[in-house]
Amino acid sequence: MTVARLLKDRYRKIFVSGGAGFIGSHLLDILVPQGYEVTAYDNLSNGKIEFIEQHIGKPNFTFIRADMLDRKRLIEAVRGHDLVWHLAANTDIIGSHERPERDLRDCVEATFNMVEAMRQCGIRDIVFSSTGAVYGSLCEDRAVSEDAGPLCPISGYAAGKIGSEAFICCYCHMYGLRGWIFRFGNVIGARMTHGVIYDFIHRLRENPDELLIKGDGRQEKNYFLVEECIEGMAFGLLNTELDDQKPCEIFNLGTDSVTPVTKIAQIVLEEMGLKNTRIVIEGTPRAWPGDQPRVHITVEKINRLGWKARLSSDEAVRIAVRRMLGKE
Ligand SMILES: NC(=O)c1ccc[n+]([C@@H]2O[C@H](COP(=O)([O-])OP(=O)(O)OC[C@H]3O[C@@H](n4cnc5c(N)ncnc54)[C@H](O)[C@@H]3O)[C@@H](O)[C@H]2O)c1
Known part of the structure; x- marks a missing residue:
């Protein structure tokens, strides 16, 4: 074919x-x-x-x-x-x-x-x-x-x-x-050089006992x-x-769904096989100056044209985590 x-x-x-x-x-x-x-x-x-x-x-x-x-x-x-x-x-x-x-x-x-x-x-x-x-x-x-x-x-x-x-x-x-x-x-996906997934994985490799979530813990993005x-x-x-x-x-x-940062933390911990990690939420309104904690966009225009992402945001996160860990 x-x-x-x-x-x-x-x-x-x-x-x-x-x-x-x-x-x-x-x-x-x-x-x-x-x-x-x-x-x-x-x-x-x-x-x-x-x-x-x-x-x-x-x-x-x-x-x-x-x-x-x-x-x-x-x-x-x-x-x-x-x-x-x-x-x-x-x-x-x-x-x-x-x-x-x-x-x-x-x-x-x-x-x-x-x-x-x-x-x-x-x-x-x-x-x-x-x-x-x-x-x-x-x-x-x-x-x-x-x-x-x-x-x-x-x-x-x-x-x-x-x-x-x-x-x-x-x-x-x-x-x-x-x-x-x-x-x-x-x-x-694979080869990321920054971003929350990259960051969580690298910090957990350094210290598997604790994961700090910067910001207020209510971040959610597509x-x-x-x-x-x-x-x-x-x-x-x-x-x-x-x-x-x-x-x-x-x-x-993008997709028509979002993933909260706490869900990303949970997926990363599951995929790294870490069961006893303490999650600490920093508690500041923004993780850094210029941070946009919640980003919601509609993707109806490209959907109407005939294209739609096949995976939900949560599914995409799990695959990307697995790729970054070399599991697929
Ligand atoms: N990854 C995302 O989530 C995301 C989201 C929204 C938009 N984007 C945009 O998509 C594009 C690609 O992003 P990415 O995630 O692959 O980032 P990336 O940093 O991996 O890729 C950007 C590339 O541009 C090169 N570059 C930067 N400044 C340059 C310069 N002055 N001259 C020549 N090369 C230069 C860098 O070396 C790098 O290879 C960027 O424009 C980014 O803003 C990415």
Whole structure:
């Protein structure tokens, strides 16, 4: 049986910024074996060469270690591609409190350079990885759809994504680009380098007797697996026609359920076989400055288009924990 190619025959040469990162490397795992010509562009600030070494040396794969802020290099690298999958960004949400300029540079300026490089090279189509965090406190107690606003970000990360979305949108209207913007829930799976699951596992390895849950313990977010995230983006891209009248579209992407942080702790403890660990809840309203404890997004728009995540948020969490523990 032939497995359908992710992007069918719509695209041939695909440029993946942030291609050595968590989501980017999984995207390469799909695109490269399917025969697309793929370029991964990454400065390895958070990405890892071991995530992509299985593709190095393949005739249809090129890795370029370079910075999004090096616009000249970016223009040379992107020339000749017919789709840009733009994933590069600062994803150290906690650390950006100390260095807020990272969200300006590695997200907004990086995205500006990306669309400007596309304009100069005559490349039209861009897929962008945004976040449900753009809704700020609007999504704290109710699930919000794509038209919720005004968007008042409470972290540099969310501000960086709003700025990036804005540049993509205006380049679509001014210079004929077409943009598919996806605001994700929490994407999880193997190769995570941060996030609550990663954090719990690492802290429990250091001290299996106690697990500290930062914040007020009432956090709940939408979790979905990385392959479902990639599939959802591809579905939205292939099934949304954009033109000069409507050159840019925004979708929330995730499951229609959420998992409380205490449930994540329980799953991690079960999968690590720990029965006597004491759970301590810190008791502060936010786990760190800029933390968004509860993120609720509706995914009805992408569901109406015909795509739905197969797994619930709880199911996805268990699989991701097992993958991080090397159990599957
Ligand atoms: N993982 C999630 O839950 C989630 C949720 C919402 C949005 N996103 C977005 O999806 C994208 C991918 O996220 P991820 O989880 O794979 O994170 P990641 O940190 O693993 O991947 C980002 C990649 O971008 C690279 N990068 C950063 N700044 C760069 C620069 N200036 N020049 C070149 N490369 C640079 C990093 O080295 C890294 O490999 C990001 O834009 C992120 O904001 C992720």
